[in-house]
Amino acid sequence: MSKSNNVYKDAYNRGLRLLDETRSLPSEPELGTLLGVSRTTVRTILARMEETGLIDWNKRSKTVLREPRPDDFFPEDETDTLAEIIERSFMRRLLAGGAEAGMQINELELAREIGVGTTSVREFLIRFSRFGLIEKRRNSHWVLKGFTRAFALELTEIREMFELRSAAAFAALPEDSPVWADLDSLEDEHRLLAREIAVRFNAFSELDERFHRLIHRASHNRFIVDFYDVIAMIFHYHYQWNKAQERERNEVAVQEHLAYIAALKSRDLAKVDAACRKHLKSARHTLLTSIPEGRQPLRA
Amino acid sequence: MSKSNNVYKDAYNRGLRLLDETRSLPSEPELGTLLGVSRTTVRTILARMEETGLIDWNKRSKTVLREPRPDDFFPEDETDTLAEIIERSFMRRLLAGGAEAGMQINELELAREIGVGTTSVREFLIRFSRFGLIEKRRNSHWVLKGFTRAFALELTEIREMFELRSAAAFAALPEDSPVWADLDSLEDEHRLLAREIAVRFNAFSELDERFHRLIHRASHNRFIVDFYDVIAMIFHYHYQWNKAQERERNEVAVQEHLAYIAALKSRDLAKVDAACRKHLKSARHTLLTSIPEGRQPLRA
DNA sequence: AAAATGTTTTTTCACGATAAAAGACATTAT
DNA sequence: ATAATGTCTTTTATCGTGAAAAAACATTTT
Numbered sequence: 001m002s003k004s005n006n007v008y009k010d011a012y013n014r015g016l017r018l019l020d021e022t023r024s025l026p027s028e029p030e031l032g033t034l035l036g037v038s039r040t041t042v043r044t045i046l047a048r049m050e051e052t053g054l055i056d057w058n059k060r061s062k063t064v065l066r067e068p069r070p071d072d073f074f075p076e077d078e079t080d081t082l083a084e085i086i087e088r089s090f091m092r093r094l095l096a097g098g099a100e101a102g103m104q105i106n107e108l109e110l111a112r113e114i115g116v117g118t119t120s121v122r123e124f125l126i127r128f129s130r131f132g133l134i135e136k137r138r139n140s141h142w143v144l145k146g147f148t149r150a151f152a153l154e155l156t157e158i159r160e161m162f163e164l165r166s167a168a169a170f171a172a173l174p175e176d177s178p179v180w181a182d183l184d185s186l187e188d189e190h191r192l193l194a195r196e197i198a199v200r201f202n203a204f205s206e207l208d209e210r211f212h213r214l215i216h217r218a219s220h221n222r223f224i225v226d227f228y229d230v231i232a233m234i235f236h237y238h239y240q241w242n243k244a245q246e247r248e249r250n251e252v253a254v255q256e257h258l259a260y261i262a263a264l265k266s267r268d269l270a271k272v273d274a275a276c277r278k279h280l281k282s283a284r285h286t287l288l289t290s291i292p293e294g295r296q297p298l299r300a
Numbered sequence: 301m302s303k304s305n306n307v308y309k310d311a312y313n314r315g316l317r318l319l320d321e322t323r324s325l326p327s328e329p330e331l332g333t334l335l336g337v338s339r340t341t342v343r344t345i346l347a348r349m350e351e352t353g354l355i356d357w358n359k360r361s362k363t364v365l366r367e368p369r370p371d372d373f374f375p376e377d378e379t380d381t382l383a384e385i386i387e388r389s390f391m392r393r394l395l396a397g398g399a400e401a402g403m404q405i406n407e408l409e410l411a412r413e414i415g416v417g418t419t420s421v422r423e424f425l426i427r428f429s430r431f432g433l434i435e436k437r438r439n440s441h442w443v444l445k446g447f448t449r450a451f452a453l454e455l456t457e458i459r460e461m462f463e464l465r466s467a468a469a470f471a472a473l474p475e476d477s478p479v480w481a482d483l484d485s486l487e488d489e490h491r492l493l494a495r496e497i498a499v500r501f502n503a504f505s506e507l508d509e510r511f512h513r514l515i516h517r518a519s520h521n522r523f524i525v526d527f528y529d530v531i532a533m534i535f536h537y538h539y540q541w542n543k544a545q546e547r548e549r550n551e552v553a554v555q556e557h558l559a560y561i562a563a564l565k566s567r568d569l570a571k572v573d574a575a576c577r578k579h580l581k582s583a584r585h586t587l588l589t590s591i592p593e594g595r596q597p598l599r600a
Numbered sequence: 601a602a603a604a605t606g607t608t609t610t611t612t613c614a615c616g617a618t619a620a621a622a623g624a625c626a627t628t629a630t
Numbered sequence: 631a632t633a634a635t636g637t638c639t640t641t642t643a644t645c646g647t648g649a650a651a652a653a654a655c656a657t658t659t660t
Contacts, residue, residue, distance in 0.1 A: 002620075002644050004644085117646075118612080139650095139651070301649085340651055360604065418643095420614060610654080615646105619642105623639080623640070627634100627637090
C-alpha cells in the first residue's frame with residue numbers, strides 16, 4: 001500500500017452535503033475551490049456520485065437525482081490524514097500515563113504499533129519536535145521530555161509575552177481595519193455562548209482558539225503567530241483530559257474574554273494590559289492545576 | 301545505495317588525531333564516548349587502522365605503530381551528513397538570487413539536483429520550516445516566503461524580546477552559579493580577540509554565538525533557547541555573504557559585547573538593559589542593511 | 601565483580617517504487 | 631474569447647527494503 005485516498009474520501013463527504021442545497025452542481029474548477037482539492041479529485045468524486053446514482057453527470061450538467069443517505073458517506077475514520085492518526089496515537093500514549101520524562105521513543109516500535117511506515121512516523125516526530133516535548137539525540141533515538149510543570153511554565157511565559165504585545169498592537173490598529181468587525185462578531189458569539197453556557201460549554205475551546213488567534217495575528221509577526229500552534233496543540237489535548245469543573249472554568253473564561261474584548265474596543269492600553277493579564281493568569285492557573293506533580297521546580 | 305557511512309568516516313578522521321598524542325589507544329567504550337559514536341563504529345575504525353598499519357590491534361592492546369599521514373584521512377566532503385549537504389545546497393540557491401518570494405519549491409527537483417532521495421529532502425524541508433522562511437501548502441508544494449526585510453524585522457523583534465528577558469535573568473543569577481565563570485572566560489576570549497582583531501576578525505561569529513547562547517540559557521526556557529537556532533542559522537549565512545566592512549562591524553560588536561559583559565557583572569538591571577539594547581540595535585542594523593529592498597513595509 | 605571484548609539483534613537512515621493527488625496541456629462547448 | 635471538459639504528465643505521500651550505526655547480550659580478561 002502506498003498512499004491512502006483520504007483526501008478524496010473527505011472531500012467526497014463534504015461534497016455530499018452540497019447535494020442537499022442545490023438541484024445541480026457547479027463546474028469542476030468551482031467545486032475544486034469549494035472543497036479545497038484539485039480537479040482530478042473532483043472528477044473522482046463526481047464519478048462515484050454518478051455510480052451510486054446520486055447525480056446524473058454528463059459534461060457540464062450535473063443534476064442531483066436524490067438526497068444522500070447516511071450510508072453514502074465514507075466512515076469518519078477513513079477521512080483522517082496519516083499525520084492525524086499518528087498524532088492521536090502518540091498523544092494517547094503520552095497522556096495515558098507511563099510516559100516518564102527521559103523515556104526514549106522508538107520510531108520502529110511506534111510505526112509497528114500504529115500500523116504505518118517508519119517514514120511517516122519520522123516525519124511526524126520532526127514536525128512534533130517544535131512543541132518542545134521531545135528531543136532528538138544525534139544519530140540515535142528521540143527522548144521524551146515530558147509534559148511537566150516546567151514545560152507548562154515555560155510555555156505560558158512565552159504565551160504571556162507574546163499575547164501582551166499582540167494585544168497592544170491590536171488596540172493600536174486603525175479604526176478602518178477589518179479586524180474590528182471580526183472582533184465584533186466574536187463578541188456576539190461570546191454573548192450567545194454566555195447565555196447558553198449550561199448546555200454548550202464545550203463549544204468554548206473552539207471559540208477560544210479563534211479569539212486568541214485573531215489577537216496574535218495583530219502582531220504581524222510570523223513567529224508569534226506560529227507559536228500559537230504550540231499553545232493550541234497543548235490546550236486541545238488538555239481540554240480532552242481535564243474535565244474537572246469544565247463548565248465553571250469556561251464560564252469564567254467567557255466573561256474574561258468579554259472584558260478583554262471591551263478593553264480592546266476602548267483602545268485604552270492600560271485597560272487592555274490589565275484585562276489580558278487577568279485572563280492569562282487564570283488560563284495559566286487552569287493549565288497548572290491539571291498537571292499532577294508534587295514538587296515545584298526550583299526556579300519558582 | 302541506502303545510507304552513507306559518514307559517521308564512521310568523520311569519527312575515523314577525529315580518531316586519527318588521537319594517534320599523535322598517545323602510544324596506545326584506550327578501551328573501546330572509552331573511545332566511543334571520546335568520539336561520540338557507538339562501539340560498533342569504534343570497532344570499524346580500529347579495524348581500518350589496523351589494516352592500514354597505523355596500529356597493532358589485539359584485544360585490549362592497541363599500539364600506535366606510526367603517525368597518520370595526510371592521505372590517511374577521508375576527504376572532508378565525505379564526512380558531511382546528508383542534512384548538511386542538503387541545507388548548504390538549499391541555502392546557496394536561496395541566497396544566490398533568483399529566489400523570489402512566493403516561488404514554489406519542488407521536492408523532486410531539489411532531490412534530483414542535489415542527487416539525494418526525496419525522503420531526505422522532505423525531512424529537511426520539514427525541519428527547515430521552523431525558521432519561518434518556507435511554508436507548506438496542504439498536500440501540495442512548499443512556498444518560499446523569501447529572506448525579506450519583513451522577515452528580518454520579525455526575527456529581530458522576537459530576538460530583542462527574548463534577549464532582554466534572558467539578560468535580566470542572567471544578572472539575577474546567584475553569585476555561586478557556574479555561569480559567572482563561563483562569562484569570565486568568554487570575557488577573556490573577547491579581550492584577546494579585541495587585541496588581534498586586525499587578523500582574526502572572522503573568528504568573531506563563532507564567539508558571538510557562544511556568548512548569546514550563554515545568555516539565552518539563563519532564561520531557563522526551552523522556547524527561548526531553541527529560538528536561538530533560528531537566529532544562529534540566519535547569522536551563519538548572513539556572515540557568509542555580507543562581507544562589507546566585516547572587520548569594522550566585528551570590532552564594534554566585540555566592544556559592545558565587552559560593555560554588555562561588564563553590565564552583567566555589575567548586576568545593575570538598568571545597565572544590563574541599556575547595554576543589551578545598544579548591542580541588539582546595532583546587530584539589527586547590520587542585518588537590515590544587508591537586505592536589498594527598497595520599500596520599507598508599511599508597519600514601520 | 602567490574603570492565604573489557606566478541607557476537608547478535610534492533611533501530612535508524614536513506615533509497616527506489618507506486619498509488620493518490622495535483623497540475624499542465626489539448627480540446628470542446630458556450 | 632473565455633471557460634469548461636477531457637487527457638496526459640508531474641509531484642507528493644507512503645511503503646518496503648537494505649546498509650550503517652546503535653544497542654543488547656554473551657563471553658572473556660584483569
